[in-house]
Amino acid sequence: MPSGYALVVRFTLRDTAAAQQFDELVAQTAAGIRTEPGTLVYAVHTPVNEPLVRVFYELYADQAAFQAHEDQAHTRHFLAAREQFLAGTEVTFLNELPSLSKRPGSEG
Template identity: 40%
Template sequence: MATSSSTIICVAAEWRVQPGHEAEVLRLMQQAAAAVRRLEPGNLVYTVHVDPADATHLFMYEQYANAAALQAHIDSDHFQQLVVAQIVPVLTERKVSRYGLAATL
């Protein structure tokens, strides 16, 4: 599905964390979420979920006002410093999917 530059962008990400790094990653994600709330007006939703049966399995759901807001998130210092530099090195798997909002209930 093609999306326009004004379409709300939804991001779904699944991560697998190296065992022993779960608490560290959650601490860093709390810092990232706080920075997103404070510094990214184009972010609409930013949630982090932990699989109750497997603490190494995380799911993130995010919404951005448009493609520019998502790009601003990716380019932000907090994303680069917290996620790219500190979290990604301790992941064993990282899947990220992007969707354009088609309908709401």
Template identity: 35%
Template sequence: MTWALSAEFTAIRGAEQRVAELVRELTARVRAEPGNVAFNPHTLRDEPRRWFVYEVYRDEAAFREHLAAEYGATFNAALAPLVEGGGSRLTFLADPTSEA
């Protein structure tokens, strides 16, 4: 069963460009992970400082491999001082239409 989640964060004023650069770099790396199915970052149309990232991994093991990647920790450390609250909020998702 796939493993899906969303990550949400808001760039502090003046950090929008750097946050976008960090997300672009991370996106390329995550999409290259063998267990990644989707990694789709977006900003809100009316609030471009607010980010929403939709992520899907082949299964929980693939998600755990993603978490263990060193570049993820590097991204989170670089992102923390650039976003409100010091990090992203994760929401784990379930597909009620799939059979377990």
């Protein structure tokens, strides 16, 4: 059985100034995200040698938790404010492969 609802979002920023402002927006938004009970992982990375790219990995308890995240005021603010900094966005929703996600100590 799949455990959670996951996605990866790849943001390409316009330039260095936009990247700095985007990172500040993310930092402000993260405070609200940390209070969401159904948000299990919300990680932001910069790929090696791609300083204008941010990759978000998001894992929610289920699709309802993702929708609750999307409905939060801090998320709606982020979604609207981010556009001014972006050159592109790519969203990938993920399906877990149950055979690869067994936890240590589980049977099988």
